[in-house]
Structure formats: C-alpha cells, structure tokens
Amino acid sequence: MTTVDSYNPADPDDLVVSAPAVGAAGVEDAIGRARAAQREWWALGAAGRSAALGRAANALEAAGEELVALTVREVGKPLAEARGEVARTVAIWRYYAQAPFAAAGDVHEPAAGPGLLLTRRRPYGVAGLVTPWNFPLAIPTWKAAPALAVGNTVVLKPAPEATACALRLAELAGLPDGVLTVVPGGGEEGAALVAGADIVSFTGSTAVGRQVVATAAGRGIPVQAEMGGLNSALVLPDADFAQAAAHLAAAIAGYAGQKCTATSRVIAVGDAYRPLTEALTKALAQLPAAEPSSASTACGPVINRQALERLLTAIDSAKAAGATVLTGGVRADRPGWYLEPTLLADVPAEHPLANEEFFGPVAVLLPAADLDEAIALANGTRHTLATSVHSRSLDTALAAADRLDAGMIRVNAPSSGVDFHLPFGGAKAASYGAREQGSTATDFYTASRTVSLLPAGENR
Template identity: 40%
Template structure:
C-alpha cells in the first residue's frame, strides 16, 4: 500500500503530528481507495500559519512582476500535467472526465490571468487641492489569508482564491475539503516547483472543527475566504469577524431559470437540463427550479423529462452524461429530498431512484429527478438539494415568474429564456441574484468578472474573481506628498 500523502507546510511535505490519516474512495466504486492523506489538526494548522506569517513580508517585498512570473510558471506546470490532474479529480470527486478537464483548464487559466494582473498591481494618482502636493493611493497585501474550500470544484476554487492572494503579496494557508483534497495538494506541488518561497503556500488536510477553526481564530491570520454551505459559511464569517478579520463567504443557492411564453422550448430544455444535471447537480449555481409560463408549461415538462431520461449515468472515467454523488451523505440527502417532494404533493415525472445494479452497485448513483406542479411553499422549492433534482413551477405571466423566482432566501444565480428583449431587461433589473443570465444556464462563470450572491448566498462583503478578488486580498493606503 502506498505511503499516505503528506501536507505541505513551510516548503516541506510533512506528516500530521497526530499520525492520523483519512482514506478518499472513488465515489463511482467505493471499494477503491484512491488515496490516503495525512489528516492534520490544530497543531498542524498553527505550524502552517506560523510559517505563512514569517514568510509573508519578504514575499510582499518581492516585485509584483516577479511574483507573477512564479504564477505563470505554475500555470505552465499545471498545463503539462492536465491529463493526470483531470483523472485524479474524477477519481476523487466523481465528475465526468470532460467536466473535470474543463475545471483543470480553468485553474490553469486563473494562474495565467493573475500572473498578468500582477503587473498592474499598484495604485492611482489623484489631483491635489493645493500646489506642490501630490496625492496617490497604493494597494498593499492584507497579510496571511486562510482559505477554506469545498469538494465540488476541488482545483478551480482553490485556484481562484490562491492565485489573486499570491499575486498581491499575501501568504496563504489552505484547508481543502477532505472528500477530494488531492487536486489542492497538486497546486501546492506546482507552486513549489515554480519557485514559490518556503512558507508562502501551505496546505493542511483536516476537519473544519480543527484546521478551519484555527484559521478563523488565529491572531496571525488577517483574512478568511470560505466557499461552502450557508450554515457553515455563516459560522466561519461570524468567528472570523469577531476579532475584525477581513472575511468573505460564498455559500448556497436555489437558482431559478424562468421560461417565458416567447421562449424556444427546445432551447429552454437544453439550458435547464445542463444547468440542473451537469456535474450531478453538485454546484452552488446549479439550476434547481424551472419557473415556466403556463402557455409552454406542458411542452417544457415533457421535454425536460425526456432530457432526464436520456442521460447516461456511469463512472466519471467513462465520461457519461452524469456521474455519481461525491459521498454517502450527499447521496442519501438527494434520496431524502425525492421522498420529501413526493410527500408534499409534487408530481413525480421521472428519476430520483437509487442505481445499485451491475457495475454501478458500489457507487453513489441516482437517476436525475424531475418534479412538476411544485409550489413555493414546498421544501423542494425553497431548500438547497445539491443533487440532480429539478422542481418545475407553473406561472400565469412574467410578473408572477419574477415574484416566484425571488421567493427564496438565496440569491446566487438566475437566468431567463426569452425572445422578448423587454422581458430580458426587466429580468436583469428585478432579479435578486448576484449573477443573472439571459438565454444561458445558471452554471458557468467567467474568471475575470466578479462572482458572488445576494441574501443568504453570500456575506455580501467582497466578491471573488477578477479585480474584485484583488480588492479582497489588499488594503488601500492613501499617500500625501508635499514637495
């Protein structure tokens, strides 16, 4: 049996002080242990924070283009290893190879993007009110950033937190999710090989209650960035801000797609189908509600049911239409919500069945589920499922569609399918979501524009990605120079 993979602290690969380990199994075949990892605790996290704190000042003093060069080389290393990273991601997290490949490419692109943004790192010059005086601003790193990332995008989300933090002169301590930590450790390996100084990048696999809590509570951590569930995100945010740390949390979603009476129904079916069932619905931006005008409702329900029935299900390594759930907890949660929807009176059109025969008997497979006649008071309408379950609701007109779409505590992503330009603009104006799309699925994000939600989908402090990420990981100093 291979040796357990170690954590990365202060430029070295080290075992957990406790000696504890955790197995990561293939969600498509739970009899296969993909990797075993050292499972760190509070002492390991403290060592990582101490290393980051000691190294950060020298990293901040390095010219920004030199930091960018290290990020650029990191991107090149990841690009060389794209195929093996893709397979690792699929085997640990379960998503189909094509989706995993796209995610790895996104991580590559993020490092290339922030490598170039490092050249622009600086400030602005402002006009002064008096003569022989200049006024300017400069951006400086916050310090040490604690990063807590989820399992569903195990290389893209660590990349979009790490790259802007490093580009702007911060040191980082990353706690990846234990269900799929391998890709995050591979990021650390690539950064190490690219020349990142010791202590600037640290990755500790461990629990939220030990490693995560250390990051939120340590006096040497200056900023905390979290992505995950709303329940945990609010706890992380409250703990981090108790001692005035800078903090952000991007959390859950219950994302709607409105289908208007002017929509091309076949197009709407494709948009909703990909958004609802892609990556097994395990995305915070997944389409979980379709809100459909009564004139096209029956046609849409028939179409989306046929779409769900047509999806092939299988191991991610076979690149099927839909892969497994990541673990038993997520698997059982989806099955529970299917039962809840039936009990509450939604019409069960298709799916939501456990697949436990043949080659799929040892995996966490569920057929994609479609429920129609869903009303806003149902849990299947209001609560995040995080699985391939679509709730379809009928509305009489566009105003009702907007009202129904906004009728949730979440506000992450929303879309509309329409051929009416006025409706498109009205939707953009009135949707209570941080990301709005017209004639596009709710999933899928550009890396150079801000990302974040409204309401319980975000702490609404800072956005991620693009220039917004640079804002989070920096603080502004205003300089008055009399001469």
Template identity: 40%
Template sequence: MSDTYRNYCNGEWVESESGNTFSVNNPADVEDIIGHFQLSTAADANQAIDAASAAQPEWAATPGVDRGKILLETASLLEDRMDELTKTLSREEGKTRSEAAGEVQRAVDIFYYYAGKARDFGGTIKSPSEPNMELYTKSEPLGTVGLITPWNYPIAIPAWKLAPALAAGNTVVLKPASEAPRVSQAIFECLDEAGLPEGVANYVTGSGSEVGSALYQHDSIDGVSFTGSTTVGTMVAQSAADDLKRVQCEMGGKNPTIVMPSADLDEAVTIVGSGTFGTTGQSCTATSRAIVHEDIYNEFTQLLTEYAESLDIGPGLEDPDMGPHVSQDEVESTLYYVDVGEKEGATLETGGSRPTDQQYDDGHFVEPTVFSDVTSDMQIAQEEIFGPVLSIIEVADFEEALAVANDVQFGLSSSIVTQDLTEANQFIDDIEAGVAKVNEKTTGLELHVPFGGYKNSSTNTYREQGDAGLDFFTTTKTVYLNY
C-alpha cells in the same frame, strides 16, 4: 497499494503530528482508493499559519513582476499535467472526464490571468487640492489569509482564491475539503517546483472543526475566504468577525431559470437540463427551479422529463452524461429531498431513486430527478438540495415568475429564456441574484468578471474572480506628500 499524501508546510512535505490519516475513495467505485491524507490537528494548522506569517513581509516586498513569474510558471506546470489532473479529479470527485478537463483548464487559466495581474498591483494617482503636493493611493497585501475550499470544484476554487492572494503579496494557508483533497495538492506541488519561497503557501488537510477553525480564529490570520454551505459560512463569518478579521464567504444557492412563451422550447430544455444535471447538480450555481409560463408548462415538462431520461449515468472516467455523487452522505441527502417532495404533493415525473443495474452497486449514483406540480412554498422549492433534482413551477405571467424566482433566501445565479427584450431587461433589473443570465444556463462562469451572490448566498462583502478577486486580498493606503 495506495499512496499516502502529506501536508505542505514552510516549503516541506510533512506528516501530521497526530500520526493519523484518512482515506479518499472513488465515488464511482468505493473499492478504488485514491489515497490516504493527513488527519491534521489544530497544532498542524497553527504551525502552517506561523510559517505563513513569518514569510509574509518578504513576500510582500517581492516585486509584483517576480510574483507573477512564479504564478506564470505554476500555470505552465499545471498545464503540463492536464491529463493526469483530469483523471485524478474525475476519480476523486466523480465529475465526468469532460467536466473534469474543463475544471483543470480553468485552474490553469486562472493562474495565467493573475500572473499578469501581479504586474498591475500598485495604486492610483489623484489630483490634490493644494500646490506642491502629491496625492495617491498605495495598494498593499492584506497579510496572511486562511482559505477554506469545498469538494465540488476541488481545483478551480482553490485556484481562484490562491492565485489572487499570492499575486497581491499575501501568504496563505489552504484547507481543502476532505472529500477531494488530492487535485488541489497538485497546485502546491507546482508552486513548489516553480520556486515559491518557503512559507508563502501552505496546505493542510483535515476536519473543519480542527483545521478550519484554526484558520478563522488564529491571531495571525488577517482574512478568511470560505466557499461552502450557508450554515457553515455563517458560523465562519461570525467567528472571524469577533476580532475584526476580513471575511469573504460564498455559500448556497437555489437558482431559477424562468421559461417564457417566446422561448424556443428545445433550447429552453437544453439550457435547464444541462444547468440542472451537469456536475450531477453538485454546484452552487446549478439550476434547481424551472419557473415556466402556463402556456408552455405541460409541453416543457414532458420534454424536460424526456431529456432527463435520456441521460447516460456512469463512472466519470467513462465520460457519461452524468457521474456519481461525491459521497454516500450526499446520496442520502438527495434521496431525503425526493421523499420530502413526494410527501409535499409534488408529482415525481422521473428518477428519484438509485439506479438498479449491478454496475452502479459500488458507487454513489442517483437518477436524474424531475418534479412537477411544485409550488414555491414547498421545501424542495426553498432549500438547497445539491443534487440532480429539478422542481418545475407553473406561473401565469412574467410578474409572477419574477416574484417566484425571488421568493427564496438565496440569490446566487439565475437565468431567463425569452425572445422578448422587455422581459429580458426587466429580469436583469429586478432579479435578486449576483449572476443574471439571458438565454444561458445558470452554471458556467467567466474568470475575468466578478462572481458572488445576494442574500444568504454570500456575506455580501467582496466578490471573487476578475479584478474584483484582488480586492479582498488588498488594503489601500492613501498618501499625502507635500514637497
């Protein structure tokens, strides 16, 4: 019999006032139930917000060193549970065991990182223009914040929102995605064990329409940090802005990799293939478009097709090359775009279907898919698919490649594979994306540098991670002291 998990509110594990729960299943085997979670209401969310708001003044007054000690202990406790959390993440979200282990380690590292940053939280001293005066800034927490996180990185993204928010002295309410809520709940178990005061961090599961809307509409919420689709993020930002809440949204992507004739083709295929099919393409930074020079287009297409066909698909816990989609809805969305691509006239080189072996019958599997003969105006080249689908676009020269790369509404991650230093630097200067990589895949982020997008990939306000990750959760007071 599977476990029933509770919300975490005001330092207690509590059931929803609705009395209802929802189940979460293993996407590789839908008969494997991960557990049952609270189908919370707006009243549950409001209770958590009230608890966080009440706890905020005392937490803000807690010295940064003491806040950092709690984050440090949380990191240690998460690290002690690495194997367990890796298995949990793989079972509930579908990532391969290797991918899941990497994500859990990232969450651990994020808490260690911001544990140290909590000591630095302060301000700056400036030189005044008058004698007998001190002029300085004082950093203060924003207040109480709502965090809304997606299913595709179900422990890393909660960690990179929670850790800087708490380090800066904010109190929080987190709503995880319903597809994969268990692994993020473990963070709150560790925070509780580490001695976090009651009400400082709260966890509420449930639908976006019930719980999520409370987090960006409640009067006591001072800021909202959201990661998810552009459609929902835009709605969140517009609604939260009605009463001037601070908003940070990281949203969709349609990420290109440009491949030029000077590239090592085997390296280029690995860069594009791993960027496309890693995490089953379920990443906002996944490679979705390969923009390839005409001189190497045919050979690249053949090699990339062979790469896709060589990948082993299977349950994440078996650590294959590629795991399942997170849900049947995601499978249907991916297959919809495959159908669109064929109708638009693109050539389906490989994949595009559910695998037929009996071992895949109870899971949400789709084959790695490659389209060639794609043009930039096609729907499959413009819209985020969020699955293991690559569109290969032929271009005549670098200038056309850059124009095609920028010819989308998104601007999150990007890369180029080239040995030409001029092309590399021109790409860095002119690509319309928040992340620009040279001879690297579009996925994979360092935790100590800013992350965010351009255009419809972001609200273009605050970046996440690194020192910039503290900015959203911080307000600045300027002090003039005439003595």
C-alpha cells in the same frame, strides 16, 4: 493520529488518499511559516511574483491529464467537465500572473497647496482559504492566485473529499516554502485557520459560512463567504423550448447538480408549462447517471453515501406530500453513489425541495401565471446566486434582468457556468463580502492606504 480519508464516489472501496489531519496546532504552525515567508514573497516584486505564477500555470498544464484523472477519481467529476476544470485552472493562474503589474493605487491633487495624495494597495499578510470539493482545482486557484499575485501568502484548508487534488495542486505549483501550504483536516482545522489568518475566503455550506463570517468579523479581519444558491430558471412562452430544455437539463444534471450555480427550480411562465414539461423530461432522460470516466457522461455520482441518502429521503418526502416524479427519482443500478436526474412537479411550496439547496441532480417544476409571478417566485428565496431567463424577446429578458435579485443572471444559457475574469457572487444570504474573481479579487486581498506627500517645511 487522525487521518483524512478521501474515497472515490464512483467506487466507494477505492481510497484515493489518506492524509494526516494537521490539527489546530498544525494550522497555527502553517500560518507562522506563511507569515515568515510573506516578507520574502512580497520582496520578490511584481516581476518575481508574475514569473512564479506563470511557472505554476505551465507546470499544471504539463500535468493536465494527470489532474483530469485525479479529479474524475476523487470527486466523481465527469471526464469532459474535469478537462474543462483543468483548462480553466491553468487559465486562471495565467490571468493572475499579469495582476502584479496592475496599478496599485491612484494619485490625487491635494485640496490646497503643493504636494501629492496617493492611495496604495498592499497585501494583508496570510490569506486563509477554506474550499469545497466540487471544484477541487478551480476554486482553490481562483482564491489563491489573486491572493498570491498581490503579495499575500496562502494557507489552504480543502474539503476532506478533495484532499488529494489540493495537495497535488500545491505540489505542482512549485512555489517557495510557506507561500502556498495545504492543511488537510476538517472542522477543527478550518476553525483554527479562520482564527489565525489575516484575511479569509470561504466557499461551502450556509451554516458553516455564517460561523466563518461571525468569527472573522469578531476579529476585525476581511472575510468573503460564498454559501451556495437556490437557483431558478425562468422560461417564457416565446422561448425555444428545445434549446431551453437542453440548457436546463445541463444545469440540473451536469456533475450531478453539484454546483452552486446549478438549477434547482424551473419556473414555467403561462403557456410554457406544458411544452417545457415535455421537452425537459425528455432532455433529462437522455442524461442518465453513468460512470464519470466516460467522455459521454454528464451526470456522474453524488459525492458520498450521506448525500445520496439525503436526496432520496427528500424525494420520498415530496412524493408523500403529493409531488409527482416526472423523470428519475431513483438510485441508479450500479455501484457508487448514483442518482438518476430527477424532475418533480406539484411540490408543495413549503417543502424543503422548493426552499433549500440539496446539491444534487434534482429540480422542481413550478408554474407561474405571468412574468411578475415568475420573478416573485425566483426572488422568494434567501439564496439567489444565479438565475437564467429563456426568451426570444430582448425586451423581456432585459426587463427580467433588471428585477431579479440574483448576483448573476444568464439569458438563454444554463444558470451554471461562470467567466473567471468577471465578478462572481450572489445576493442576500448566498454571499457575504466582496465578490470573487476578476480584478475584484485583487482588491479584496489588498488594503487601501492613503499617503500624503507634502513639501518639507510646509505646515499642514
């Protein structure tokens, strides 16, 4: 039997979990059980579903330290960030525990005569969720909790590297059999889930995301796909350079840059280039790659050997093409898959590091003569998820926000970081379909139906 083996990226000899891959047949069986369970789950009503999600939040909170330790161990997330993710996970379950009581439609007057016109939102049935490893608790939660709140059941296919976290999340949630099912596996299981679910939500790579969208669209089912971002930070000459450097360093090196909202391109406008270069180089050097279990660590390991080798190869290629390494650029001298936070200048515009998401603690520094050029650089990518703008001028920040293509724009803050009660998503090829999180998520997981109620005996 094929197994899914998940290893500790800080200690590659540490096998966290070995779980049987369920195969396509196992996914089909899980969908069948979820479809049968959905009828009873929906029949619980708003109060029943709300109570169940509230109990899940309480159970996860009670197991908080266990989940923190598991997150640090399985995906190498630094301790402080792991604690933040667990707290956010609990908060998301509590937030969506109130969603069953939200209005599920509207009442309208008919165009003429007596009667009522209603719109009502109803669940699709089985939600198929395909999730990544970098937020092994929060992303499955912000997909599953709204889907469950409005009456769907869920089949979750986590990334192999986050299998233990997903299994424990579902176990602690304690929902009725078939309501939240985890199917360990890889590409075969993901494809089977997309081929069989009634609605699909995906977060992962662009290449796989496009396949998911094509399959779901071909079946005529709703689909959303978050496919990462090549995120820029614009730093204006009037910025507080020390503050901006601290924000940028956190967005580049935090969790080894393994966030879809991480900063990978720093655009220094005009006279900002020299002081920003100095401040940011210094700030990154103060965030060395270190053991994730330490409370002081910001940059832990990257997820596996393949990720580390891809990053080192890209850095070497950029250097060969004329780039200058301002800081980092080397593997840390310790066991595990560690790369020192890296900042490069003079990277050719056509080089992959300037055009592709590499998902690591690496950023390129780009000069721009003025704000117009900076905005053109920031918008000159197909993956505009998040952009940050750093300036003391509110007028400048608002003008930039109006012209940037990104789905999320943060002023005087790191590009990384989201508010789970607000819509999350990018522009252009970064995202497809409806936004995630907030009340937008419950709309995605429900279909609108129009009901006409007319008096008996009336001809319409």
